[in-house]
Amino acid sequence: MSIQSRRERERAKRERLIITAARELAEAEGWEAVTTRRLAERVEYSQPVLYSHFTGKDAIMAAVAVEGFADVAAELRAARTAATDPRQALAAVSAAYAAFAEQRPALYEAMFSLATDLPFATPEAPAALHAAFGELREAVRPHAGDDDLGLLTETFWSSLHGLMTLMRGGRLPRENHDRRLAILVGRFSCPPADHA
Amino acid sequence: MSIQSRRERERAKRERLIITAARELAEAEGWEAVTTRRLAERVEYSQPVLYSHFTGKDAIMAAVAVEGFADVAAELRAARTAATDPRQALAAVSAAYAAFAEQRPALYEAMFSLATDLPFATPEAPAALHAAFGELREAVRPHAGDDDLGLLTETFWSSLHGLMTLMRGGRLPRENHDRRLAILVGRFSCPPADHA
DNA sequence: ATAGAGGTTCTAGCGGTGCTAGCGTTGCGA
DNA sequence: TCGCAACGCTAGCACCGCTAGAACCTCTAT
Numbered sequence: 001m002s003i004q005s006r007r008e009r010e011r012a013k014r015e016r017l018i019i020t021a022a023r024e025l026a027e028a029e030g031w032e033a034v035t036t037r038r039l040a041e042r043v044e045y046s047q048p049v050l051y052s053h054f055t056g057k058d059a060i061m062a063a064v065a066v067e068g069f070a071d072v073a074a075e076l077r078a079a080r081t082a083a084t085d086p087r088q089a090l091a092a093v094s095a096a097y098a099a100f101a102e103q104r105p106a107l108y109e110a111m112f113s114l115a116t117d118l119p120f121a122t123p124e125a126p127a128a129l130h131a132a133f134g135e136l137r138e139a140v141r142p143h144a145g146d147d148d149l150g151l152l153t154e155t156f157w158s159s160l161h162g163l164m165t166l167m168r169g170g171r172l173p174r175e176n177h178d179r180r181l182a183i184l185v186g187r188f189s190c191p192p193a194d195h196a
Numbered sequence: 197m198s199i200q201s202r203r204e205r206e207r208a209k210r211e212r213l214i215i216t217a218a219r220e221l222a223e224a225e226g227w228e229a230v231t232t233r234r235l236a237e238r239v240e241y242s243q244p245v246l247y248s249h250f251t252g253k254d255a256i257m258a259a260v261a262v263e264g265f266a267d268v269a270a271e272l273r274a275a276r277t278a279a280t281d282p283r284q285a286l287a288a289v290s291a292a293y294a295a296f297a298e299q300r301p302a303l304y305e306a307m308f309s310l311a312t313d314l315p316f317a318t319p320e321a322p323a324a325l326h327a328a329f330g331e332l333r334e335a336v337r338p339h340a341g342d343d344d345l346g347l348l349t350e351t352f353w354s355s356l357h358g359l360m361t362l363m364r365g366g367r368l369p370r371e372n373h374d375r376r377l378a379i380l381v382g383r384f385s386c387p388p389a390d391h392a
Numbered sequence: 393a394t395a396g397a398g399g400t401t402c403t404a405g406c407g408g409t410g411c412t413a414g415c416g417t418t419g420c421g422a
Numbered sequence: 423t424c425g426c427a428a429c430g431c432t433a434g435c436a437c438c439g440c441t442a443g444a445a446c447c448t449c450t451a452t
Contacts, residue, residue, distance in 0.1 A: 166353075
């Protein structure tokens with residue numbers, strides 16, 4: 001019993017080691033530099049050890065992504081609770097989201113571009129993901145007007161995601177990023193009084 | 197002179213063949229199935245021939261992407277000019293954009309996710325790209341209010357892009373796509389009367 | 393007509409990828 | 423102390439993008 005539990009502990013520790021090594025390597029040199037050989041070398045085990053913990057490279061990236069959801073949820077929460085009025089809260093949360101994507105590009109990529117088999121808009125999705133989405137939803141809530149809150153949050157989140165993805169891919173010039181963000185917040189914090 | 201021009205014609209024809217073969221293969225099986233070996237086999241030449249036309253696989257994808265810009269520009273234009281009032285025009289253009297992304301996922305991916313070395317927001321960008329952006333801009337123009345038209349268009353485009361990428365990646369459920377699109381159009385077709 | 397020159401295309405291979413079969417070792421349990 | 427099971431390793435598979443150099447084919451000039 002004791003021996004087995006010790007082994008399980010060591011296994012879990014090694015699994016954490018793999019995840020953080022993958023994350024560090026990705027943040028330092030990008031995901032294309034994260035090969036199973038380099039990752040194995042970094043954790044000082046052979047390649048097949050990775051496959052005793054994860055079904056494949058995708059699963060490792062998914063594990064890194066789950067870490068990221070917890071991080072972004074915390075930062076969004078901090079931004080939202082520090083704000084005073086609803087409009088400023090939306091702006092602050094947007095800025096926090098953008099800063100996260102900008103400062104941790106590889107992590108962001110794992111969360112929203114790679115790791116395609118992660119469950120998202122279902123109850124099976126990681127708790128941290130629900131937490132992050134919840135922060136966005138609370139920031140959006142005062143601006144819902146007649147719109148469905150969940151769908152509005154998804155739409156706003158998509159807009160933020162689009163801005164960050166296109167900017168990182170060189171599709172949008174970096175210089176006017178703040179102004180674009182302000183425009184987005186302005187449009188979403190204007191609840192359409194009447195749709196007629 | 198004649199011989200040389202014939203050779204150039206044949207070369208150009210073969211280049212078109214490569215591009216369309218890459219596009220068809222990508223649309224049929226996704227870009228991960230487009231390997232230089234399979235592509236070469238499909239055009240019935242050996243691999244090195246590809247490299248006598250393009251600097252690498254990235255350049256082939258970029259060529260496919262440029263084709264896509266022309267296509268999407270045409271469809272956006274058709275949607276915009278068929279509309280009667282500004283609000284409906286914005287909705288129609290959005291729907292056309294979404295339909296394009298939905299029906300040609302591989303082409304869309306080449307345009308906006310892969311092919312990272314394409315010049316975008318500069319005069320050197322492909323003419324078809326400017327045309328596509330121009331269609332969006334004209335659809336957005338009546339809704340600009342106090343916002344800068346160019347930046348507003350970029351922001352709106354980002355939102356559309358975010359919706360489509362997240363949906364294609366399984367991050368958003370497909371079912372409420374139309375409602376999200378309607379929310380987006382509603383928010384952007386409501387020019388904020390006062391920012392105070 | 394024919395030999396040579398030049399350009400074009402092919403075969404073969406390099407170093408890398410994700411992943412895995414199967415062997416050798418190690419350390420626990422009887 | 424000995425057998426066995428679990429574990430991690432070496433070695434290798436099929437594939438990737440890409441390229442050097444040989445082979446071939448066409449056009450030119452004698």
